[in-house]
Amino acid sequence: MKKSLGLVLSSLLVLTGCGAQSQIYAASKSEGVFFTVPKKWHVISTQALNKFEAKNAQGLAVERQTLVKWQVAYSIEAKVKPSQIFEIDAPEKPVALARVRNLSADEKNAVSLNILRDAIVPLSQWVSTPTADTPLFEIYDDYEVVEKGARGVRTIFTFTHKGVAQTIDQTAMISPDNSKVYLFIIRCTNKCYKKNEKLMTEISNSFTVRGAR
Numbered sequence: 001m002k003k004s005l006g007l008v009l010s011s012l013l014v015l016t017g018c019g020a021q022s023q024i025y026a027a028s029k030s031e032g033v034f035f036t037v038p039k040k041w042h043v044i045s046t047q048a049l050n051k052f053e054a055k056n057a058q059g060l061a062v063e064r065q066t067l068v069k070w071q072v073a074y075s076i077e078a079k080v081k082p083s084q085i086f087e088i089d090a091p092e093k094p095v096a097l098a099r100v101r102n103l104s105a106d107e108k109n110a111v112s113l114n115i116l117r118d119a120i121v122p123l124s125q126w127v128s129t130p131t132a133d134t135p136l137f138e139i140y141d142d143y144e145v146v147e148k149g150a151r152g153v154r155t156i157f158t159f160t161h162k163g164v165a166q167t168i169d170q171t172a173m174i175s176p177d178n179s180k181v182y183l184f185i186i187r188c189t190n191k192c193y194k195k196n197e198k199l200m201t202e203i204s205n206s207f208t209v210r211g212a213r
Contacts, residue, residue, distance in 0.1 A: 028070040031100045032149050032210035033182060037074045037203055044073035044085055052082035064101065069180070071099040090166030094196055096186040096203060108178045113144070113153045116172035119183055123157060136160040149211020150175050150182050158190055167193035169204045175211060182209045
């Protein structure tokens, strides 16, 4: 999944509850974005994500990577590499990625809910114009979302790649002026998702966009 989904992490705080650290609070104050994950999850640093993307980006992905304003990833697994965050292969354990990127002039004019749905894979094309190469897939849920600083669509779906089915819970939104895209993805194999669905849903639900200051 080498779609350009780099970053200065404005803040990385820990929420407390009942006197004990309970959650990691990942946020960019400048971009007005935050979400929470359990305190035992492991961060894949901004620097590591940026370095990997800069080294591997090709074509349009090079330009898009330079437009990234903020991104950070987390996983239950301690040894997850940046490559595993961006590749299309299904992770055995949940991984989450939050990303804010400026849109190019062409993207601003063309952005739509379907383009947001297609942030990772060409889901809308699979639905509208399936071909012999279209993988097995199923959409569990798809609905518009409205935040204080953005609006877009949340889609939960599964698809099969190299014989392994994975579930993706994806939220993709744009700013009111169409200048930025806000993306949050949490995913793993179908078996993993069924085991961790409640937690993964809670993490995805926590993704909040208030907008840049």
